[in-house]
Amino acid sequence: MFGIQLRRTPTPNANGHPPANGTYRNGNDHLIHLHTVDKVFQTAAGPFRALHQVNLEVDRGEFVAVIGKSGSGKSTLINMVTGIDRPTAGQVFVGDTPVHTLGESQLAVWRGRNVGIIFQFFQLLPTLTIVENVMLPMDFGGIGTNRERQERAMHLLAQMEMADHAHKLPSAVSGGQQQRVAIARALANDPPILVADEPTGNLDSRTADTVFALFAGLVAEGKTILMVTHDRDLARRATRTVIIADGEIIEEQLAHVFPDLTEDQLVRTTREIDLQKYPAGAEIIHAGAAADRFYLVTKGTVEVVVPTDQGGEVVATRLERGQYFGEIELLRGGPNLATIRAAATGEAEVAAMDREAFLALVAESTGTRQALEHIAQSRLAENAAYRVRNGHA
Numbered sequence: 001m002f003g004i005q006l007r008r009t010p011t012p013n014a015n016g017h018p019p020a021n022g023t024y025r026n027g028n029d030h031l032i033h034l035h036t037v038d039k040v041f042q043t044a045a046g047p048f049r050a051l052h053q054v055n056l057e058v059d060r061g062e063f064v065a066v067i068g069k070s071g072s073g074k075s076t077l078i079n080m081v082t083g084i085d086r087p088t089a090g091q092v093f094v095g096d097t098p099v100h101t102l103g104e105s106q107l108a109v110w111r112g113r114n115v116g117i118i119f120q121f122f123q124l125l126p127t128l129t130i131v132e133n134v135m136l137p138m139d140f141g142g143i144g145t146n147r148e149r150q151e152r153a154m155h156l157l158a159q160m161e162m163a164d165h166a167h168k169l170p171s172a173v174s175g176g177q178q179q180r181v182a183i184a185r186a187l188a189n190d191p192p193i194l195v196a197d198e199p200t201g202n203l204d205s206r207t208a209d210t211v212f213a214l215f216a217g218l219v220a221e222g223k224t225i226l227m228v229t230h231d232r233d234l235a236r237r238a239t240r241t242v243i244i245a246d247g248e249i250i251e252e253q254l255a256h257v258f259p260d261l262t263e264d265q266l267v268r269t270t271r272e273i274d275l276q277k278y279p280a281g282a283e284i285i286h287a288g289a290a291a292d293r294f295y296l297v298t299k300g301t302v303e304v305v306v307p308t309d310q311g312g313e314v315v316a317t318r319l320e321r322g323q324y325f326g327e328i329e330l331l332r333g334g335p336n337l338a339t340i341r342a343a344a345t346g347e348a349e350v351a352a353m354d355r356e357a358f359l360a361l362v363a364e365s366t367g368t369r370q371a372l373e374h375i376a377q378s379r380l381a382e383n384a385a386y387r388v389r390n391g392h393a
């Protein structure tokens with residue numbers, strides 16, 4: 001994205017660059033991957049669990065907003081990604097790097113090259129000028145000559161429309177301007193990932209808006225951004241929202257599909273569901289068998305298969321991530337109406353919930369029941385039309 005590129009010695013494992021075979025050493029192609037992460041703080045009052053069994057996968061180029069109440073664990077979560085904090089249990093991979101295993105000095109080197117960090121209170125060094133602040137990460141990284149560092153810092157400041165202020169001290173400019181400088185500093189070493197902890201939390205809403213727009217522009221240019229925010233309106237403009245409550249991540253699709261559920265209901269429901277993976281073509285439920293679960297597609301595609309008069313079968317419809325099945329049977333009673341399989345094209349993952357939990361949720365949330373009923377009715381109508389078109393009774 002920048003006109004001025006710095007010479008840097010290639011590291012064998014440089015993160016953030018596409019893996020040669022499409023897969024990182026950690027066995028997947030997610031740029032960021034937290035696996036069953038727990039974080040327990042020792043406090044005067046005893047151990048405090050700030051993160052519980054957190055799984056999170058972020059792909060290259062995603063703009064992820066992390067939201068949740070104050071104290072829910074947002075900062076603790078993103079500090080796992082930057083290595084500012086260390087998990088009590090579980091693993092944190094960023095590209096090929098197992099961040100949870102790095103020692104302090106390795107971490108500092110790794111972080112300097114791979115992650116740009118932006119804080120709520122900017123954290124610029126007050127005795128250095130603005131351009132010196134932006135040069136600092138390059139100085140630490142020993143990247144380029146002094147002149148190259150200065151040129152690049154000026155270039156980044158120009159992009160943030162701060163070049164005119166380069167030789168002032170941070171205290172001489174506004175909060176919004178200081179945050180632009182902090183973003184320029186975070187970009188100094190051209191890291192593939194930016195992590196921001198409430199970057200707009202100390203800005204008025206118009207300034208927050210322009211800072212957010214800068215982030216969106218960086219994502220468009222290929223950066224991956226993980227941003228904690230209090231502002232739900234801003235969060236909606238990210239490509240993805242992760243909700244955290246009491247140290248647990250709420251199943252994203254659940255929050256998306258059932259917007260009427262309260263945060264408490266989402267937390268409880270997340271605990272009730274069971275994530276199940278099915279290889280391509282594998283059957284999930286069988287037509288005519290007893291119906292006892294509700295399913296939400298969380299990854300991949302599933303096929304709804306119905307029998308034909310000729311004794312064969314045909315794929316009536318496909319359901320993608322964020323669509324669900326099994327609700328008609330649980331709401332109306334009766335056996336499974338169709339056979340449902342993972343599509344032949346690849347693995348599918350579903351979140352499954354037992355009948356009792358599903359019915360309790362529906363009884364509790366009128367909005368959710370209405371949404372489910374609405375879908376159920378249109379599906380039954382579709383099925384009837386389908387049967388007529390295909391000559392079934």
Ligand code: ADP
Nearest residue numbers: 041043048050069070071072073074075076077
């Ligand atoms: P958020 O960023 O969502 O406001 P945090 O991740 O900062 O929340 O904190 C989550 C919980 O962990 C809070 O209850 C907080 O008090 C606690 N916590 C955070 N850091 C520490 C620490 N170093 N020692 C003890 N408790 C901590």
Ligand code: MG
Nearest residue numbers: 074075076197
């Ligand atoms: Mg915080």
